[in-house]
Amino acid sequence: MLTEHSLNFLVVEDSPLSNQFICNMLRDLGHQVVGQAYNAQEALELTLRLKPDIVLMDLQMPDPLTGHDDERAGIKGTRAIQAHRPTPVIALTAYESAELIREASEAGVGAYLIKPPDIYAIERAALVAYARFKDQQTLQRLNEALQREIAIREQLEARLQEYTDQLERKVVEKLYELEQEQAKVIHLDKLAALGEMATGIVHELVQPLSAISYEADYIKLLIEQAETPGILSPQEWENLRKIGENLKEDLARCKRLIDHLRTFGRSANIPPIPVDLNQPIYASLMLVNVRLGHRNVDLQLHLAEHLPPILADPYKLEQVFLNLISNAEYALEQQRRVAPAGYQKTLTITTQTVGEMVEATVHDNGCGIPPEAQERLFQPFFTTKPQGEGTGLGLSISRRIVTEFGGTLTCESVVGEGTKFTLRFPAFRSEN
Numbered sequence: 556m557l558t559e560h561s562l563n564f565l566v567v568e569d570s571p572l573s574n575q576f577i578c579n580m581l582r583d584l585g586h587q588v589v590g591q592a593y594n595a596q597e598a599l600e601l602t603l604r605l606k607p608d609i610v611l612m613d614l615q616m617p618d619p620l621t622g623h624d625d626e627r628a629g630i631k632g633t634r635a636i637q638a639h640r641p642t643p644v645i646a647l648t649a650y651e652s653a654e655l656i657r658e659a660s661e662a663g664v665g666a667y668l669i670k671p672p673d674i675y676a677i678e679r680a681a682l683v684a685y686a687r688f689k690d691q692q693t694l695q696r697l698n699e700a701l702q703r704e705i706a707i708r709e710q711l712e713a714r715l716q717e718y719t720d721q722l723e724r725k726v727v728e729k730l731y732e733l734e735q736e737q738a739k740v741i742h743l744d745k746l747a748a749l750g751e752m753a754t755g756i757v758h759e760l761v762q763p764l765s766a767i768s769y770e771a772d773y774i775k776l777l778i779e780q781a782e783t784p785g786i787l788s789p790q791e792w793e794n795l796r797k798i799g800e801n802l803k804e805d806l807a808r809c810k811r812l813i814d815h816l817r818t819f820g821r822s823a824n825i826p827p828i829p830v831d832l833n834q835p836i837y838a839s840l841m842l843v844n845v846r847l848g849h850r851n852v853d854l855q856l857h858l859a860e861h862l863p864p865i866l867a868d869p870y871k872l873e874q875v876f877l878n879l880i881s882n883a884e885y886a887l888e889q890q891r892r893v894a895p896a897g898y899q900k901t902l903t904i905t906t907q908t909v910g911e912m913v914e915a916t917v918h919d920n921g922c923g924i925p926p927e928a929q930e931r932l933f934q935p936f937f938t939t940k941p942q943g944e945g946t947g948l949g950l951s952i953s954r955r956i957v958t959e960f961g962g963t964l965t966c967e968s969v970v971g972e973g974t975k976f977t978l979r980f981p982a983f984r985s986e987n
């Protein structure tokens with residue numbers, strides 16, 4: 556025996572004599588013969604039942620149904636065995652033809668031997684076929700394991716990709732939130748710095764400006780009195796008068812800026828007191844009522860009586876209403892320029908109690924605000940007014956004041972229809 560372990564053979568040979576002869580020789584070499592078959596059908600049955608290591612298969616055998624010789628019976632049997640229980644098969648044949656060899660090898664025959672069989676050749680072929688078969692099985696198992704591993708890796712990769720995507724989305728979201736937070740902090744920082752600066756600037760500006768204002772008045776007066784023909788040409792007098800007027804206008808603009816800055820710079824430490832929300836509305840109207848009349852604004856007041864008080868600084872609230880009314884006036888004038896005849900500028904101011912809140916609205920039927928501007932409305936220095944006419948601080952300061960007293964300031968607007976600002980404050984209910 557050429558190997559340490561003996562092999563289990565199934566011998567398939569239609570001639571009982573040859574069959575027995577081969578079996579005896581195999582046993583003499585130390586191998587086992589687990590079964591003997593005499594046609595292809597038996598070969599398959601015994602292979603399934605006895606599970607031999609090697610099938611030694613005659614190729615030409617009689618068909619058990621017809622009794623006729625079939626030179627491909629062994630090839631068919633091999634095919635059936637490989638389909639049901641893959642086992643190494645060695646072909647034994649009396650004929651040698653290229654076609655038969657090719658067919659046999661396609662069917663799964665591992666070696667092809669010519670009769671009469673040389674027992675040593677059979678043993679060598681059996682060993683090689685058996686070893687190759689075992690290698691193939693190992694390879695197949697490895698391959699299957701590899702496929703399983705690939706599948707698992709693919710699954711893991713897919714999951715990893717999913718996690719990565721999720722993580723990326725989260726990072727983007729967080730970054731966005733962070734940017735928003737940062738923008739808020741910068742905004743607040745800016746406002747705080749501005750607040751500090753404002754007090755100083757106002758203080759520094761008030762003195763020289765009131766002096767300039769006084770001097771401008773005096774220059775204007777002098778110009779009017781000195782209008783003597785001959786000294787200056789009429790055009791030059793006219794120019795001088797214009798300069799005087801411009802001076803007044805520029806000063807008025809400076810005063811507006813200072814007014815904004817004054818409220819802005821007001822210390823937030825003044826403790827808020829209970830205020831009837833109607834009170835700052837009346838106070839601001841006292842200042843602008845006449846101007847509204849001149850500008851043909853129909854003022855509609857719907858102020859609820861007996862509002863619960865809110866906790867606030869009434870002067871700061873007055874400034875908020877002045878800002879809102881001044882903005883409304885501007886928007887009404889803008890609209891008048893493009894509106895059809897019969898347009899009536901209308902400004903409606905209301906107050907009412909809404910649950911635990913006290914609400915005021917300032918509503919105009921002016922030009923309205925386009926959506927992209929609405930987003931930036933409360934940002935400091937956002938203005939659509941021509942350069943020099945607006946500071947863009949009115950609304951940002953107003954909102955800061957309102958939030959300082961626990962309230963909200965919001966805006967709804969439709970271009971060409973008008974704008975409504977809504978202020979809401981928590982009602983102050985005293986304990987006693």
Ligand SMILES: Nc1ncnc2c1ncn2[C@@H]1O[C@H](COP(=O)(O)OP(=O)(O)OP(=O)(O)O)[C@@H](O)[C@H]1O
Nearest residue numbers: 882883886923938939940945946947948949950974
């Ligand atoms: N009632 C309104 N109708 C239409 N647009 C408005 C109204 N109120 C505010 N706006 C828009 O918001 C912008 C910002 O207003 P904000 O009061 O902050 O500054 P401003 O009015 O431009 O400057 P300032 O208050 O110094 O005069 C205005 O320029 C204007 O475009």
Ligand SMILES: [Mg+2]
Nearest residue numbers: 878882949950
């Ligand atoms: Mg304004």
